Amino acid sequence: MKIRLTAALGLSAALLLSACAANEGTPAPADSATGSAATDGSAPASDLQGTISGKGSSAMNSAQTTWIAKFQEANPGVTVNYAPDGSGAGREAFMGAGVDFAGSDRAFKLDENVAGASSLCADDSIAYDLPIYVSPIAVIFNLEGVDELNLDPDTLAGIFKGDITKWNDPKIAALNEGVELPDMDITAVHRSDDSGTTENFTDYLNKTAPSVWDNEADGEWTYEGGEAAKGTSGVVAAVTNGTGTIGYADASQAGELSVAKIGKDGNFFGPTAEDAAKAVDVSPMEDGRDANDLAINLDRGAEGYGIVLVAYAMACAEYADPAKAELVKAYLGYVASEQGQNDAAEGAGSAPLAEGLREKVLAAIDSIK
Structure with a gap:
């Protein structure tokens, strides 16, 4: 995609x-x-x-x-x-x-x-x-010969945590039947700065894949490994100029990069403004405020694409x-x-x-x- x-x-x-x-x-x-x-x-x-x-x-x-x-x-x-x-x-x-x-x-x-x-x-x-x-926040990737990619929350969390290190890992392959995935290292790119996009992304991983992403949401990256880049433009540039790279960025700035579909139980969704709006519509205001x-x-369990900000x-x-x-x-x-x-x-x-x-x-x- x-x-x-x-x-x-x-x-x-x-x-x-x-x-x-x-x-x-x-x-x-x-x-x-x-x-x-x-x-x-x-x-x-x-x-x-x-x-x-x-x-x-x-x-x-x-x-x-x-x-x-x-x-x-x-x-x-x-x-x-x-x-x-x-x-x-x-x-x-x-x-x-x-x-x-x-x-x-x-x-x-x-x-x-x-x-x-x-x-x-x-x-x-x-x-x-x-x-x-x-x-929506898009999961962007650059993998030669692969334009379409399905990921579930556990697998996505494993990639960015550093537990899944190869593109042909059985967990990725099981979600992408018929796709020829290379025996190549994964370079997961995250923000180096204190980032609200990172906080929303890690909040999604913590709430949808808590057995893998066992750290709470944070604007600063909490796991070691991967490649760090400053700002949305830095992440996009690192994914674009790398090989076997994957990152996350606001969907408006994904450009020509391939974008993963996210879901589970055989239902996968790409990032859309409609799903982002749906997630906000079903989410309550925080208590205790003026x-x-x-x-x-934000309710991360809304139907459709849940990685939104x-x-x-x-x-x-x-x-x-x-x-x-x-x-x-x-x-x-x-x-x-x-x-x-x-x-x-x-x-x-x-x-x-x-x-x-x-x-x-x-x-x-x-x-x-």
Whole structure:
């Protein structure tokens, strides 16, 4: 299975048509500086002036590139910068007041997100975790002569843990009858940085293959061995330029690499935006949080492809600088709007937020001071 741009565009078109059908007859929100979609399908315009900077998730870099281009086109007085340096770097920069918002493929933990933790925020303010990007994580591989590959959770976990070291291992062969697998070493590539994509990937392995993946989910790689690469682009490059390589990356950045199907009991699924959306739809919010702190407890047992991530924008509930609050509200309001979500679906192949979740996110953004 290979993900190509044409396939991503076809998927995006289907998602857009589905979104239009689901919302048929619903009036478009009024244009406003807080980010509601404009009636002409463009990003909302405003007379705002200034610069805001974000850092974090490399998984949603394609989406951020799309959002920034659309927003700045409609708002030439505003400059938005985003550095895809990884989720951990984004959270650290936000807490250190080095950026105005962060992007992370996991939410702040409750003991991290306390009032006064970041000097960027007002003294009595926490940060809001705002879901803005939903996408599958693809298991990418580069194995000469093999384009299609089925893996179950135990086998996938064994490969990345280092227990399965040869491509013709009987466990892999049993899942790929008729495929000529070479007697070649497996090079499993993982992230070297603190990564939300890694945390989601290892959470999936821990919950679906606990007898093999006996470490809990973590943004930092917890087993020895394999090859480490920085950021999504680093993993993709290492898999692309290697031989007998396998890795994991946001599906939007898989490019021309082959992508494994994941499943069990003879049912295998490729990464799709529809399955990512389905997993989020059946997942509850985390307990014990502020009503506008929208962290999701992902259900990894959803039917279909379960290796998915939710990426969050992290913003102060109340900023120390009201001017920054106004700019962040405008940008994130567009990002979370129906138009912004559809723009990301078209540009990155992500799954637009479901209407109910989108409304919660927009209400939380509107409450930012």
